[in-house]
Amino acid sequence: MLDERRIEMLLAVAEHGSFTRAAAALSFTPSAISQQMGLLERDAGAVLFERSPRGVRITEAGDALLLHAEAIRRHLLDARAEVAGITKARGGRLAFGSFPTATATIAAPAIATFHRRHEEVDLQLLDGEPYESAARLHSRELDLALIFSLDNWPAAMDYEGNLVAREDEIEMLPLFDDPFLLLLPESHRLAAAGEEVKLADLAEERIIGSPVGCAPWGMDLEHICAEAGVELMFQATYRSADFQAQQALVASGLGISLLPRLAASALRADVVIRPLMNAPVRHVALAWPTGAYRSPAVKSMIEVIEAIAGDLRFQA
């Protein structure tokens, strides 16, 4: 029972909620899935699925089995990577995750450096929000990822508040804190150099944020500022997760915006950035699955990124 093939089948069935769709996803016939899942039920001595004319639903017993199937799948992937790492000592595959603003400033130069050092490693970059990367680390789709967390927002929490991985399943190495900066049109009253701007100074301003549910900066900045006792007026109509678009909106005088320093590399000429006192920060970190084997490639990439992050921190 719980052969490697059955594990894949069980996971596919759980994901798609139907033998037929699982079969399609795995390039099998529905009959094969039905037979294997039937045998699995016989071996386990329990009903694992509630059959219905529109698919199947996992029972409690099936769900218990599913959790172990996922764990075993992780062990199999780890075992393979580990053995490959031991024998080849170098080379192999490195799947690396990053989030958009870090991809430009950290991941890109890191990949360039890493590739120069280890041409033989098959390097793969997968961009995504931190919680997506966290889920992919947990499922071993990624070996290493750049992520960030906010003070009240763990990296493994998606934008609806669900945790995609337990805290002890992801190990993290803090790199630096990335503060939010103020993005202003050049003619703005706060744009003139002078005293540092406080969060409370923005109470009258209209803030252009991200669409709720798209990225945490819009939604979560509201929370952070609310906790700091400041109620910001977020623009309801003009929202965008794209920094270029946000800059355009700001330049047009439709409001001001907060943007992470990492995103402030490519600025338009008609906007200015100003630091903010006690600004909220994104805690940028490197993450990998707890307990997983760290191949030489992973260790090397960690060193490369630590060096780049050190330079960034020094500039700040």
Place this chain on the structure above:
Amino acid sequence: MLDERRIEMLLAVAEHGSFTRAAAALSFTPSAISQQMGLLERDAGAVLFERSPRGVRITEAGDALLLHAEAIRRHLLDARAEVAGITKARGGRLAFGSFPTATATIAAPAIATFHRRHEEVDLQLLDGEPYESAARLHSRELDLALIFSLDNWPAAMDYEGNLVAREDEIEMLPLFDDPFLLLLPESHRLAAAGEEVKLADLAEERIIGSPVGCAPWGMDLEHICAEAGVELMFQATYRSADFQAQQALVASGLGISLLPRLAASALRADVVIRPLMNAPVRHVALAWPTGAYRSPAVKSMIEVIEAIAGDLRFQA
């Protein structure tokens, strides 16, 4: 790769250090083992064994695979038990471990009570030293075990100082402390009721302990007493791990002994026991594998034993 069958084969090969002996242990032909391990090596893309005319030695890569194989095996066992527990809700199997002195006073009445309540459960008792039970919990040979630790001696440490399980792999529920009592011949100067005996009063006495390496009381009492600043004279010639034998030696006037209170249920007429001030104690606890599914049978047994242990503590 790492099919359930291959896992058993790999574990057997690692245990016996030979394809042939592993085959004998699993009732296979050596050829079957050789073929499967060959395929495993091909799948893993690495040499897992160093062949020699007297058997095989696991390589580093093989050892890495072995660790994952053990973990997967645990998941499979847990998954089975969990599913069985969910569907049957009651019944199934309960493998219970105990150490000798607790078997008589706790495990026996607990088993009697449990059996009355759950006739349908296939209950199994496996006596052994705490570190043996700890190892069996870790490998899922046991579901639950009575164990004890000393102040400087974890339950999972064998009598040569090796840990058979990491601390976080075994979860423990402390039950009570079992103090060592003084066992004296009836004519002994300390046998008369009077002031409580102190450890220091025994400095002149000849102590009859257990053979070193057999049980912790002999060896570890020396350490405990040495740390308390008392150097006891352990009898070199007369040593036994059997309490009846120890009593006979004591009754014959060859020395005195320390015995756990749990072992003091069946005393000869010509010996007496006396309490000891600041006596060393065995911390008796219930243990089960961390993270494993606790079936209704296990939970019920925990309750039964807690009740019995509560009575024992009350008597003390």
Place this chain on the structure above:
DNA sequence: ACATGCTGTAAGCATCGCTTCACACGCCCC
């Protein structure tokens, strides 16, 4: 009432994995 989409069963065929038998190799003892 029919079509659709799902699961489940039966028959056929390829593959997998065991056993048996045979062999090559290193070690030890005579």
Place this chain on the structure above:
DNA sequence: GGGGCGTGTGAAGCGATGCTTACAGCATGT
């Protein structure tokens, strides 16, 4: 030095496993 005795390995054969194809049963929705 040669013959046991141990080891791991390979080829042939046979049964079991697991896929495909084809078809049946059943609920739903048009």
